[in-house]
Amino acid sequence: MTNHIVTKRQYAYVFGILMILTLVTTWAGLVDLGRLNVVVALAIAVIKASLVVLFFMHIYWSTKLNRVVVVAGFAWLGLLLWLTLTDFVSRGWLPFPGK
Amino acid sequence: MANHTLALRHQFDSVEQQKDASTLGMWVFLATEILFFGGMFLCYTVYRTSYPLAFGHASNHLDVIWGAVSTALLICSSFTMACAVTSAATGARNALVGFLVITILFGVAFLVVEMSEWHTLYKEGLMPGFNFTYKDVDPNHVQLFFSLYFAMTGLHATHVTIGVVLLAVMAIRSFAGAFTANYYTPIEITGLYWHFVDLVWIFLFPLYYLIARHLH
Numbered sequence: 007m008t009n010h011i012v013t014k015r016q017y018a019y020v021f022g023i024l025m026i027l028t029l030v031t032t033w034a035g036l037v038d039l040g041r042l043n044v045v046v047a048l049a050i051a052v053i054k055a056s057l058v059v060l061f062f063m064h065i066y067w068s069t070k071l072n073r074v075v076v077v078a079g080f081a082w083l084g085l086l087l088w089l090t091l092t093d094f095v096s097r098g099w100l101p102f103p104g105k
Numbered sequence: 106m107a108n109h110t111l112a113l114r115h116q117f118d119s120v121e122q123q124k125d126a127s128t129l130g131m132w133v134f135l136a137t138e139i140l141f142f143g144g145m146f147l148c149y150t151v152y153r154t155s156y157p158l159a160f161g162h163a164s165n166h167l168d169v170i171w172g173a174v175s176t177a178l179l180i181c182s183s184f185t186m187a188c189a190v191t192s193a194a195t196g197a198r199n200a201l202v203g204f205l206v207i208t209i210l211f212g213v214a215f216l217v218v219e220m221s222e223w224h225t226l227y228k229e230g231l232m233p234g235f236n237f238t239y240k241d242v243d244p245n246h247v248q249l250f251f252s253l254y255f256a257m258t259g260l261h262a263t264h265v266t267i268g269v270v271l272l273a274v275m276a277i278r279s280f281a282g283a284f285t286a287n288y289y290t291p292i293e294i295t296g297l298y299w300h301f302v303d304l305v306w307i308f309l310f311p312l313y314y315l316i317a318r319h320l321h
Contacts, residue, residue, distance in 0.1 A: 011194045012187070021184040028180060032173045035315030047311035054307045062187045062300045064293075069125055072132050079136030083143040087150060094151050 010067040020061045027054050124290050131294045135301050142305050145257050159246030161317030172314035175218050182211030183303040190296045196286035205276040212269045219262055254313055264302045271295045
């Protein structure tokens with residue numbers, strides 16, 4: 007429910023995890039993991055973003071309608087990235103006459 | 106009729122319904138903001154996959170320590186903003202004003218760090234359109250990287266500035282006693298906006314500062 011009052015202690019736990027993850031991602035950026043560097047950096051970013059949305063932005067306690075809007079926002083972002091990248095990434099996969 | 110006070114407008118059945126409606130409206134706005142920034146993240150992704158080498162070289166001109174400090178400042182500000190909402194919900198006016206002021210200070214500190222970084226890049230000749238003298242590996246696509254960097258961090262900084270102004274207005278209204286434990290929706294909504302700004306930076310930091318650090 008939106009009238010749920012979150013205590014400062016609960017926020018402090020989330021804050022602590024976010025700060026630790028910031029240190030971890032900075033450290034992981036300095037280590038050579040090959041292609042995994044991008045995966046690790048983005049995975050940590052997604053975890054941090056989820057924590058912010060769920061707890062700081064109260065979606066964890068929110069109404070279903072609000073959750074649908076949040077999911078829709080990110081789903082449309084996913085479509086934007088996914089459909090465009092299917093084009094850019096697959097260019098040059100197939101040879102075609104005249105080129 | 107108490108129903109017509111700020112605490113409950115007459116078109117709503119209950120205070121809770123009124124608050125849900127405001128929150129829903131803000132989230133719809135934030136969904137458009139996700140796509141607004143999303144277009145730029147898409148642009149970044151496409152060019153990064155096209156010119157990974159140039160983007161790697163360009164990224165290493167950014168200062169990872171200051172990038173991490175900026176991230177920490179915004180996370181601190183999000184935490185104090187969240188505490189401000191709790192203070193508002195419990196009717197603790199002084200704490201509310203205090204947390205809002207601390208949040209403003211963190212926001213301003215973030216902007217100061219960001220502007221000093223921009224200034225450093227300007228001095229190093231890495232600011233497209235104003236001073237771009239980079240002649241090393243693939244200068245055209247390094248310029249593309251910095252164009253995107255300044256566009257995205259600039260748009261983000263604009264959002265931070267708007268957020269600071271909103272927070273200042275909220276701090277003044279809180280100090281004047283405009284909010285009670287029954288009515289603090291503007292604080293909650295401003296909080297959502299502020300956390301969204303933090304959210305964008307959580308992705309900007311790794312994508313710009315960390316992508317090729319290990320290659321150095």
